[in-house]
Amino acid sequence: MYHVTPGSIVHIASQVYYSLLVNTDFSKSAVVEIGQIYDTVYAVFEGKEPVMQEYVKELLQWWDNIIFPVSVTSTTVKGGSIARLEKRLKLMKENRADAA
Structure with a gap:
């Protein structure tokens, strides 16, 4: 892997949510399915508005610079x-x- 992708960010967000969920006492009514979390966060990356596309581009670039520094x-x-x-x-x- 050489670049951060929307899917990799969403996967990590889902894993963090899951790890927080199993280590705390949430009521059954407060539990949201991991698949719903994944779909909700991924929807941010699929935004068709120019503002959202620019935001996603900047976010992915930021993550690339942090996770995969050029030099x-x-x-x-x-x-x-x-x-x-x-x-x-x-x-x-x-x-x-x-x-x-």
Whole structure:
């Protein structure tokens, strides 16, 4: 997976709803079927109005930037896991170049 999709966001929202539902005491009348939650949230992504389409485009772009960053930049927390991974990959490439 390289991009966040409406379906992936709705799936996560449904899973969060379910996990909150089973860990709390809701009355039977307050329980909403997971399928209804999925359909309701997904309807937001299917909005035909230009305002909704622009909102969905911005939302998906925001999630892509958070979940799948394009590159690791100098703004990355120094010593963070992504920075350490980038450093390790760089060293591996250098070692391969030296060995050749």
